[in-house]
Amino acid sequence: MTVTSTRAKPEGTLPDRTEPAAPRKRRRNPLPYILLLPAVLIVLVDMGYPLLRQITMAFQHFSLEQQFGKPAEFVGLDNFTRVLGDSAFWLTLGRSLAFCLVCAALTMAIGIGGALLLTKLSRPVSVFVQAAMLLAWAMPVLSSLQVFQWIFDSRSGVVDWTLAGLGMQGMAGYNWFSNPLTFFAVAAILVIWMSVPLVVFMVYASVTQIDESMLEASTLDGANGWKQFREITVPTIAPVLLLVTILEIIWDLRVFTQIFILQKNGGITEQTNVLGTYVYQVGLSGGDYGVASATALIMLLITLLLTWRYVTQFLKQGEV
């Protein structure tokens, strides 16, 4: 990794040490495996086993009867063909992808913009913005959900009141959760509001590692702000940007709690389902575990497809 070696150290607590002790431990040493054992074991029990079960169930007919002991029979790709033949699945998939991409793109754009903005602010304003970011970041998702439902409440919500006050009379008493489009607008605002602080802090932390003298030299060479941003800032913060982008896509595609709880307001669950809530509905509410598992596997596959390019690029850059 070039970032740490060519630039000033990130900060006092992290002295530079790029290469782990590489050649010394070539002989078979059991110690690393012993050290990994507890972590690997608990992950295997908690997620490995359920994942295996889930993969098995995806190829079985598995509903409530099997839940109560009837042996499950293997049905090949039946569950997958049923999912892929269901128009509700495709609608949900499209909705999820659109929601994920819009949220991830806006979060990254606002987050990067916010981080760069931070470097240009006078001290008190910068402290204020960082405090605001910190508070938003710290808010538990359930607390945020409650206050957003209140902000967008149709009776006493501040948004409807403000919009009506601005002359949009139709917005007085408008129920945001009764229309899929405005439902997702609120959900996106909430998700973006929650995710931006992490991006701001991470990008800001790595932007402040950029060597001042490099920027000065490039200014003397006549580079303007945009050119500096593209040719110095972006390459420097690239590993961080990649990681955050991967995480944002993963997190936004599997968004569940926010949608699940906002759905309780509207009564239009079918039209507002995303992949996560769809799987939940088919499996836990509908009792069709086989189909739900198949859908979940398809969901995993899509996430891998979406992020694979970034993941490989990231692993190459980090030379792990």
Added chain:
Amino acid sequence: MALKPSPVRRSAANITGLVFGLLWIFPVYWLVNNSLVTDDALQSRTPSFLPLDFTWAHYETVLHDSRFWSALRMSFGVALIVVVAALLFAFFASMALSRFRFKGRKIIIISVLVIQMIPAEAMFISQYKMIDSWHLLNSVLGLSLLYVGASVPFTIWMLKGFVDGVPVELEESAMIDGCSRMGAFFRVTFPLLGSGLVASGIFAFLAAWNEYTLALVLLSSDNSKTLPLWIQGFSGQNQATDWGGIMAGSTLMALPVIILFVIVQKKMAQGLVAGAVKG
């Protein structure tokens, strides 16, 4: 970054920053503000922008609710187990990944990232059955067990960045002085990870504190609810939603996290960046 921004540019940036900050702080302000006004003010069509009709009544309601206290105990119990176990396991694992080159190392590192992609909703059924077969439904232990597995990968990711930052030479010289390898890890490296442990511990805490869906699936009895379940139940239980109570409860739930975040703010972003930059 730019050498000397012109005063005009700087004030334009400051105004943008101010608006940005206000937008982001508004929901937090609105939460606290609305937890402090009377029911009449809440019911009014005109929102109250300042807590002029001030009252502590909503906090009194919440603090006299025994379900709140039981949820608080439950949430703290689960979070405590998760933080301790996840940190310990992740410390061992990140020592292995940072200090050794061994077969399977790369696979472990990739798994840490890929595990994040597995859709949790699909595992609930088998996770439920597993915990049920161990008779651990509705228990602190059952829920913690699953949360530890869920937070260990991310904790390893963060902690490894900090372990990479501690020079291996320190351990080596301790070993020359007669320390065992494990002794060197614990006596030399562990104390130097202070901020890394705090930062990744907080993420584990937060994950446990915030989690809603798995808790919903595993905890059905009334006196084993965590705070997220309690606050969500709060809005459903009465015919007329008690928004004041919900706001007060949500504020109380956010308070410990906000305090933690304020204490260790800087270290968290740095921890994430360290993980990203050092791979």
